[in-house]
Amino acid sequence: MDVLTEIGDALGNLDDLPRIGLALALVAVAGLISRWQQADLEKDLLTSSVRAFIQLIAVGYVLELVFNQDNPLWTTVLLLVMIAIAARTSGRRGKQTPGATWVALVSIGVGSVLTLAVLVIAGVFDYVPDAIIPIGGMIIGNAMTTASQVMNRMSDDLLDSRNQIESMLALGATSRQASLVQFRRALRNAMIPHIDTTKTVGLIKLPGAMTGMILAGASPLQAVQLQLIVMYMLVGAVTFTGLIAAYLTYRVFFTGAHQLKALRPAPDAG
């Protein structure tokens, strides 16, 4: 199908603009209150609202395009772009880790692709854009947060524990043995929010996927089943990503001869 016709069709679908406008009125009210109370938030509110509008509408068009093409190649390209953006974002967060973007790219990429592959091969979802793109988005988004958390926690922890780690190395421990505590802590720190959410799901708040399905008219029971799939797959994805990120971060900080690299000046350079 002709791309231009498609865009034309899609433009015709912007029939919810009045409702968006009404929702935007809430932001305007918030802005007025901010001005009245001199909270100085009006400018941020305005720019973030405009940005969200443009960003989401643009994404909407891209998705519309890819969904209508229904071509596995386009779906894959879109997934790869999402992974690349996630890696860049996460890489910027983990500045202390040398080569953070690569650590993020490999851990998010492998973690997400592995999880998606299991879901598709097991037949939970078909490899069609309207399933794979939103599911992939959730997986990649969570993997991104996990990668950032693991890299940050572990690099901080390794540098702060330099004394203890070098004491262990000096006693003949391997770098793996000397950094096991930091490895475990970084992984636990990133996993615990997911485990806790999994424990209390539905009791405290209805998760996003379920809320979306119910709003879109699905029955609560259908929504619950999808939510369970989503939750299990996210636990899987963050575990894969967290493990890979922790392993790669550890590799970045040690040499092959079990030396902790001097990435921050040693306390005594004497």
Add this chain to the structure above:
Amino acid sequence: MAVMEVRHLSLSRGGSPVLHDVSLAIEKGEVFMMIGPSGSGKSSLLRCLNRLEEPPPGSVFLNGTDITTRPVTEVRCRVGMVFQQVAMFPGTVAENVAFGPAVRGETLPPERVRELLDMVTLSPDLAEKSARELSGGQAQRVAIARALANDPAVLLLDEPTSALDPIATHAVEETLLGLRERIGLTLVWVSHIVEQARRVGDRVLLLDGGRVVRVDRAEAMLDPEQGDERVLAFANGDESGMQARGRQTEEDDRGRAD
């Protein structure tokens, strides 16, 4: 034959030189002191001896063998190290002492733990105490016992007493000298206190700007009357004078090279 030998060791970090053509030989059972102003490279030199920093191949030898040709974990068992800031690991004193054998999958018998504690003049009753409850001086002696559990030939000491009060300093010095007497342990000791070098050292190496200024017997080098003026300037706390003289030496070297 020397226990440890350093041959023409040069090292740079991030493009800037840290050690420049350092050569020395450490004899079995001696207390070899390394002194010098901060930034002189003495800690880096020490860390090359157990490969916490990587020396170039063919520059550091243990009993005649290039240490970069041996598995690094094995080198670190033969060449133990005690740090300025003691890091006690979580767990009991006994678990700390047994750490080295434990990472190799061996169990250190309780009687050996008690024997090691006795060797560092600690009461063997401390074995079951939590290691994090020890005083600074006790912890430093546990750290020494922990290194001894690997049966090292050489013990590297990176300013082991500089975080301790005078009484604990004295106790740790006595403990270390006792080990030399008792098991013939070789000590390579970095210090920034000339007085300490005079008190415990057999030979002293003075390092400045990553270069060996002089290696000699402690008495000859540190004698207030006939000692080395560069060392004595440093001993009197005149680090800037020391560094100025160091630079002078460097310029002389360059002059000769030209």
